[in-house]
Amino acid sequence: DAGVTQSPTHLIKTRGQQVTLRCSPKSGHDTVSWYQQALGQGPQFIFQYYEEEERQRGNFPDRFSGHQFPNYSSELNVNALLLGDSALYLCASSVWGTNEKLFFGSGTQLSVL
């Protein structure tokens, strides 16, 4: 049973560029949440998708956007990259309406130069 898978594993971009990160949820899960984890910090909630709609959003600017596909996979897009966007981006999946048990992927390490 595959867990949460994320791609790519690592990514290097320059300031001002745009990036797309991808996530496939754990089998049987229909909800995807995205988190940003800066070095030495706990993960911070970006947003959550269910039924192809953004259901909740954390305190992140509009440069951060997402999408969920009919097969429940999801993308995180970040436009106009800033140096401060360098972080580990984590995808977590769950089953909508059950509880807060999230299962995380290994993340995408984004470096902005």
Add this chain to the structure above:
Amino acid sequence: QKEVEQDPGPLSVPEGAIVSLNCTYSNSAFQYFMWYRQYSRKGPELLMYTYSSGNKEDGRFTAQVDKSSKYISLFIRDSQPSDSATYLCAMSSRGSQGNLIFGKGTKLSVKP
């Protein structure tokens, strides 16, 4: 004041020791309390999940929640070098649906 406070450590203990990890929080609406373990360059792994107050035990791990004091703990008995990782507390309120508030994490090192 941050919603969730967690001492980042680092914490170093000898193999076999009992480890105590703690978090305090300020939001009385939190009802779900979790502990995650995160190895270097990996995603967090759910260790313990507790709803409301009380204790929960799973093998060498015990989670305690004291809502009256807004304080949660994770105890690790007979600690092993493989327990060396960063431990993150997380919590959420009813209906938050995936919006977890995490502590900074405590880095634990168990020496053989």
